[in-house]
Amino acid sequence: MLNTLRNRFEQGYRTTKYPKEKIELWKRYRGRPQIQDASPAGMARACAEACPQDAIDSEKRVIDMGRCVFCGECEDRSQGTFVAFTQDFEIAVSEKEHLITDGAIPDLAAHARQHFKKLFGRSLQLRQVSAAGCNACEADLNVLATPFFDLARFGINFVASPRHADGIVVTGPISRNMKTALLETYAAVPDPKVVIAVGSCTLTGGPFRGSPEITEGLDSLLPVDLFIPGCPPHPLTNLHALLTFFK
Amino acid sequence: MSTAFLEISNGVAVPRDKIPHLDFDRFRREALDIVENGGKVVHFFAYQEGDVVKLSAVLRQDHLLTAGCDAPDTYPALSSQCEPFHMFERELAEQFGISPEGHPWLKMVRYHPNYMDRVDVFGNNYDDDIPGNYDYYSVEGPEIHEVAVGPVHAGVIEPGHFRFNCIGERVLNLEIQLGYQHRGIETLIPGAAAKRLPIIIESVAGDTTVGHSLCMAQAMEALSSTQPDQGAHTIRTIALELERLQNHVGDLGALSGDVAFLPPMNYCGRMRGDFLNMSLLLCGNRFSKGLIRPGGVRFTLDDEVRTTLAQRITEITPQVKHVIELLFSTSSVRSRFENCGSVSQEDAEHLGLVGPAGRACGMAYDVRRCFPTEGYGELDIPENAEDSGDVYARAKVRADEVLQSIDLIQSLLTAPVKTECPEPEERAMAPDAFVVTLNEAWRGEVAHCVLTDAAGNLLRYKIKDPSFHNWNGLSMSLRNTGISDFPLNNKSFNLSYCGFDL
Known part of the structure; x- marks a missing residue:
């Protein structure tokens, strides 16, 4: 008993004050990409060529955050003169075309569906469906339940049954072998329901684009309400998206 | 012979x-x-x-x-x-x-x-x-019932189908059918642009990013006669040990949760996050994505990062030790861990179990000691074999490895580490060559085998995650075990669905 109490004391209080207080992430973290206006066209082409995900359009000078895995090769190549990754983790969007950006991202709160706020603002129960990702997105959704983030204090929970859920959170590039199970889970959620796509794989196929075994974008199967980019999205990106869109 | x-x-x-x-x-x-x-x-x-x-x-x-x-x-x-x-x-x-x-x-x-x-x-x-459309192995008899679980499970976890044949609470046989996570990785790789290879490999199994990336990088280096510098070897070793810490600490907490002892569950969940943030400190990503490339690493361990990392490790070490002591000294935990889901050494040998699951059955094999890569040749890796083969043994091996990994990282952080990050370039690979690379990731032996054709292009890229060996170990552990102990046994192995399914 004494040991249990000693441990409790040593562990202390750990829950973040976010979103009331801002959090600064470490400088090596790669959040919202910012395209630099002054960069020459040649550098833009070099970055587009270097990008393993072919996420950069050098003519339009934009980057597709849905394809991007935030590896930072383009930033390395251009020494930050064409693309620089900021530490801004608040990068979720409500429309797929908003993922294609020069660095400016529309305010999520302004685009949030107002009727969702009314319906789910005080209580949001989500069923997660893992559909052929690498389990990193799942892991960084899971940590939202740990004491630092403590998602439940906002009235948001992950639940065991789609019948108890207000929506689904999908991760992974939806393999051929998971498609039916995903669609059946969606069908089992009562209306009105929400669909949240998490991670590069779910948004566009991510690293697996081109494979005949996967789906390049959940939006080709289901109406997606919230797109959360990243590989995987930082837990704070997920937290920000859920709070801004629903609260 | x-x-x-x-x-x-x-x-x-x-x-x-x-x-x-x-x-x-x-x-x-x-x-x-x-x-x-x-x-x-x-x-x-x-x-x-x-x-x-x-x-x-x-x-x-x-x-x-x-x-x-x-x-x-x-x-x-x-x-x-x-x-x-x-x-x-x-x-x-x-x-x-x-x-x-x-x-x-x-x-x-x-x-x-x-x-x-x-x-x-x-x-x-x-x-x-x-x-799952397939005639599962079934036991017949008047008292027998079947339980089917998955592919969509009750938690935030990967999909797979589990079919239990039970008599009352007792499991006679568990059959596991995977494949739901199949992305066609092995056929995708040879046709994909070379620049995509590290990104695809990092997503074979996100919780084993470093393990798989090391196998890929070492194979590409061997085929292109590239030699990373000593600093890169040190940083890669630190990254692999951090990955081990993240997963072992997280799983010890989850095991505690599965026997309804909540304090270590919450503490380990939080501390796992701290270890993930140490990978972010190193390379900007909590799962070390973007760190390892053929030829070296993409991020240096400058003195600012090195001292910050050392400080964070020093600060968290006593907390980790105390929580492990709490977990293993609590009688209600011990009574649930011990003699639960035992796999005999003989069965483990037949199944070819690797990693902590194998070591818990007395098989001391550890790639870090037997076929060392990166910085492991100069490090002392203990044998860590337990002999009871139960949940306790699997948890104990993991807890021992947590403390050892902390020591290993601390010893690597004492002196400045210098490395030149390699320029991303397409390196010509030796034609008609063959290489196999093995590393001890947190679940055990990861092995990649790469073959090139006469033009030096990839002919075959074969990937094996340790889970490929160990899923049958989980089935074996459930024999004659109460079905209510499935979550506990499952977590003690914590195998990869995506690493298996490729």
């Missing part, structure tokens, strides 16, 4: 014409001989060259051995004599339509049509996309 197989080294490329190409009967005889005398299967796969399909095997005793042969359309199964080939032969049948006759349990692995447009060995119709 003399053998026709060629002795090779971990991470050293060999010309393919130096590898013995035997006739099938001799290949079969020699491979069985090695494995029946205590050898283990690292790889056993097929590849297509021109119109010919060939087999290749990498086995291990004290060293690595390899040989190949032309693949027959059908052949007498090796598994009928020697169990460790079981999964590999099923995979061969699924990928290349080669039928092992007399295989004790020939069923699909990942549920996809074979690469060769041959008649399906399992008689499946792949227009129907449910891998």
Whole structure:
């Protein structure tokens, strides 16, 4: 008993004050990409060529955050003169075309569906469906339940049954072998329901684009309400998206 | 013992014409001989060259051995004599339509049509996309009932189907059907642009990003005769140990949660996050994505990062130690961990278990000690073998490894680390070459085998996650165990669905 109490004391209080207080992430973290206006066209082409995900359009000078895995090769190549990754983790969007950006991202709160706020603002129960990702997105959704983030204090929970859920959170590039199970889970959620796509794989196929075994974008199967980019999205990106869109 | 197989080294490329190409009967005889005398299967796969399909095997005793042969359309199964080939032969049948006759349990692995447009060995119709459509092994009797779980599970976890045959609470047999996470990685890689390879490999299994990335980088380096500097080896070693810490600490907490002892569950959950943030400190990503590339690492360990990391480790170490002490000194935890889900050493040897799951059954094998890569040659890795093979042993091995990994990282952080980050470039690879790379990731032996063709392009990229060996260990642990202990046993193995499904 004494040991249990000693441990409790040593562990202390750990829950973040976010979103009331801002959090600064470490400088090596790669959040919202910012395209630099002054960069020459040649550098833009070099970055587009270097990008393993072919996420950069050098003519339009934009980057597709849905394809991007935030590896930072383009930033390395251009020494930050064409693309620089900021530490801004608040990068979720409500429309797929908003993922294609020069660095400016529309305010999520302004685009949030107002009727969702009314319906789910005080209580949001989500069923997660893992559909052929690498389990990193799942892991960084899971940590939202740990004491630092403590998602439940906002009235948001992950639940065991789609019948108890207000929506689904999908991760992974939806393999051929998971498609039916995903669609059946969606069908089992009562209306009105929400669909949240998490991670590069779910948004566009991510690293697996081109494979005949996967789906390049959940939006080709289901109406997606919230797109959360990243590989995987930082837990704070997920937290920000859920709070801004629903609260 | 003399053998026709060629002795090779971990991470050293060999010309393919130096590898013995035997006739099938001799290949079969020699491979069985090695494995029946205590050898283990690292790889056993097929590849297509021109119109010919060939087999290749990498086995291990004290060293690595390899040989190949032309693949027959059908052949007498090796598994009928020697169990460790079981999964590999099923995979061969699924990928290349080669039928092992007399295989004790020939069923699909990942549920996809074979690469060769041959008649399906399992008689499946792949227009129907449910891998679970299959006659499961079933026990018959008036009191027997079946429990079917998945593919969508109750938590935020990956999909897989579990079929239990029970009498009352007692599980007689658990059959596991995976394949839901199949993304076609092995067929995607050879046709994809070279710049995509590190990104694809980082997503084989996100919780083993470093383990798989190291295998990929070492293979590419061996094929292109590139030598990373000492600093890069040190940073990669630190990254692999951080990955071990993240997962072991997280799982110890989850095990505690599964026996309803909540304090360590919450503490470990939070501390796991702190270890993930240490990877972010190093390379900007909590899962070390973007860190490892052929030729070295993309991020230096400058003094600011090194001292910050050392400080964070120093601060968290006593907390980790105290929580582990709390977990293992609590009698209600011990009474649930001990004698739960035991796997005997004999069964573990037959199944070829690796990593902590194998060490918990008395098999001390650890790639870091037996075939060291990166900085491990200079480090002292203890044997960590427990003998009870139960949940307690699996948890104990993991807890010991947590403390050892902390020591290893601390010892690597004492002196400045200098490295030159390599320029991303396409390196020419040796033509007609063969390399196998092994690393001890947190679940055990990860092994990649890469073959190049006459032009130096990728001919075959074979991936094996430790889960490929260990899923059957989980099934075995459930024999005669209460079904309510499934979550506890499952978490004690915590195997990868995506690493298995590829």
